[in-house]
Amino acid sequence: MAKIYSQQNDISFGLLRLLFHDCFIKGCDASVFLDDSNGNKNHSVERQATPNKTLRGINEIDMIKEELENACPGVVSCADTLALATRDAVVLAGGPFYPIFTGRRDSTQSYFDEAMDEIPKPNDNITQTLFLFSRRGFDERETVNLLGAHNVGKISCDFIRDRLTDFSGTGQPDASVDPNFLNELRLACQDSSSTDHDGTVASMASREMGNSSSAMIFQGLSSSVPSGARFDNHYYQNLLKGRGLLFVDQQLMADENTARFVAVYASDDGTTFRRDFSRSMVKMSNLGVLTGTLGQVRNKCSFPIRQS
Template sequence: MADRKETKHETARNEETPRPAVFMKISMFVVVVLIAVLLSLRNPKIEAEGKNNHIPAFLQRHDPSPMENEGLSYDFYQDSCPEAEGIVRSQMKGFFSNQKGVPANLLRLFFHDCFIQGCDASVLLNSTDPNNNRSVEKQAPPNLTLKGFDRIEAIKEELEKVCPGVVSCADVLALATRDGILLTGGPFYPVFTGRKDSVESHFQEALSDIPSPNHNISQILSLFQRRGFDERDTVSLLGAHNVGRISCDFIRNRFGNFSGTGHPDNTVASDFMDELRLQCQDGHGITQVGAPTLTPAPTPTTATLIKGNSKPMMMFSEQLSVAISSGSDFDGHYYQNLLRSRGLLFADQQLMANNITASLVRTYASDDGTTFRKDFSRAMLQMSNHGVLTGNNGEVRIKCALPRSHS
């Protein structure tokens, strides 16, 4: 009996022995969770897309280290100007509450900046090249239909009050564009920061390298390919035409003697052509408010001689006139319209003239916009890191319209 009791007590002790170890494991798990929570509170900048409260899956599949190697990093201003991204976000909310078209304007401004020599805020410069021994003078930007310069300058002024000379105009434009897209119900994508500003504008390049509304599919793909964008990137980026407004001047040439044919553009559905004619019948359309990537083909009636150039450069009046809404949602309606031959621009409809791009149009048109939004996010991340200046290259401007030496 004694032996049995001893064996029973020994078994009980053996059963109790692991309990402290189990408690220790549970305690360690709790500590790890608490540390993770504290770290996430320290860097809370990532915002969820719409109803999906998580970091987009595409980001999880891509190591951000390539951006870090180029001098960009997530939350670059965490120590030097921790309020920076909050200020940009707050300013954009204020702009959007007063004018819903601001995000589309900044998106187009951002495309024009990044598409030329990279995202270096060169599009914001309003001066001649300071390195060519000419005085700094007010100069018309390559496309006077661009809007949003004043918004970026206003955000920069607020940042200068808090962190003088710290946040670049290139980063302001990149962050403001992303926040504007979110405000319109568009998808989230992370913005890595640490860009520097260019000391010169790329005026001549902007005149020749921006895709035109009248470009065919070969010309469009060629221009995007030079900058590292494949067919999928190109079709998803042109989906930015989902939002904004477009001037009648950019489509009026489709109504009659299109490309010297003596006939209207045959890629437009006849009923849609009638609708466009009706909306643009006053004949005064000039300004493109939205439609981010494309720049207008010049017309002889709007020539202006720019100082420092021997030949007239075709510019456009800034007066707002007849414009047609291209939509207000980041979904698949842009692509659904292309399937029905109802693309507002010839360049838009040209996406149906290539087997690969047409297949992508059908893919993006086939669901509620989820596939397009995912690819658009990835392409915008790629665009925002294109050709950036970092480290000792470039500068941080005080005023976005002028090089630092002239501020």
């Protein structure tokens, strides 16, 4: 992971998102990796679900898994590989260390329909978000805490474009966005015609958002934090100012209880957020794990082992 992180320091967010999308659907069982649902070619797999089409980190986990198979064949599951690699990526990004229990096994099937319906969306309101997290056993504080993972990474302008111009079909921008931040985002997400073919974002975006590798992507979750730069509580400080990047983020201020936890996490040097994030990630990484004789240890993460 240290080698991978040295080459792409935004991999931490990619793996956090990959772990979340895996664990949120039927537990941490590496079902999100499958290209083939146990021989059923007519059944769509999780990777094909809309929320999963932009997932990153799968190739990196495949590379790590290949080395593990060379060292100790059939011992370390893809689910364990993802959980351990994500924890190390968080630490490399300056986040907190947390213990990872091992012994997970891999699912033999994938869950396309569940991934389409049950992964929280960027435009979900606070009621929808709390409902989906509560079904996995997370309370309001844990939900606010886990969304703090958005403090690192990069995101496509496509996820927020409607907030800037035509929010919920109103023809107006999202009123919850700070006006100055709205102008910054509009500049950063200018029409692709204003960028060169190689995807260099217009100068303001490069200066304020950090250099980007895609015309439709800017870095960081605040106007001045480049991708992977800090693992701290600036996410919550931005929410208090109306500078939440995604609608689902800013919606944490729309509920009295979640807004209270935002204020708690924003109020110190990040110690409270980091402590709680460690606990939340232990809980997340243990959701619905397969152990014992359940599941299998795949040789390759993309394909289940054929049952004789």
